[in-house]
Amino acid sequence: MDVIMNFEALIDSQLIYLKQLARNYTSSEMAADDLFQDTVVRIWSNQDKFEMGTNFKAWSSMIMRNLFINDYRKQKKRRNDSAYYDEEKIESHIENSGEQKMIYDDLLNEIHTLATNYSKPLELFYEGFSYREIAEDMGISIGTVKSRMHSARGYLKQRLAS
Incomplete structure (x- = not known):
C-alpha cells in the first residue's frame, strides 16, 4: 500500500510537466489531452516496471514520447493507405x-533492353515480390538486389528522359 501511495505521489508531482509536454508534442488541445491521458494510463499499467529511486520524470517522459511516435506512425500509415484507396484516384486510374x-x-x-541481371529484379519487384523474395529467387544478397535496381532505375531514367 505504501508503494502505491509513493507511486501516486510521483505521478502527482509530474502531472503539470506531462500536460505541458503533451502540448509541446501536439498541435491541438484535444490531441494533447488524449496523449496526456494515454500516458497516465500507460504509467499506471506499467508501474511494476518502474524502479523506485530512478528518474521518474525521464521514465514518464519516455512513455509519452513513445506513445506520440507510435501514434504518429499509425496516423501516417492511415493517411497513406486512405490516399491509395481514394475514390478519385481509383476512378482516374480507370x-x-x-x-x-x-x-x-x-x-x-x-x-x-537491360541485361537480365538488372531487368529481372525490376520485373519481380513491380509484380509485387519483396527484396528478400527476389534475392532468394536469384540467389543473390538483398544488397545486390537493391544495388542492381538502383542502377537499372538510373539507366531507365536517362533513357526515358531523352
Whole structure:
C-alpha cells in the first residue's frame, strides 16, 4: 500500500510537466489531452516496471514520447493507405487505363533492353515480390538486389528522359 501511495505521489508531482509536454508534442488541445491521458494510463499499467529511486520524470517522459511516435506512425500509415484507396484516384486510374498501359508498355520495352541481371529484379519487384523474395529467387544478397535496381532505375531514367 505504501508503494502505491509513493507511486501516486510521483505521478502527482509530474502531472503539470506531462500536460505541458503533451502540448509541446501536439498541435491541438484535444490531441494533447488524449496523449496526456494515454500516458497516465500507460504509467499506471506499467508501474511494476518502474524502479523506485530512478528518474521518474525521464521514465514518464519516455512513455509519452513513445506513445506520440507510435501514434504518429499509425496516423501516417492511415493517411497513406486512405490516399491509395481514394475514390478519385481509383476512378482516374480507370479512366486513364489506356494511357497508363501505353506508358507501362514503353517502360517494359526499356526494361527488356537491360541485361537480365538488372531487368529481372525490376520485373519481380513491380509484380509485387519483396527484396528478400527476389534475392532468394536469384540467389543473390538483398544488397545486390537493391544495388542492381538502383542502377537499372538510373539507366531507365536517362533513357526515358531523352
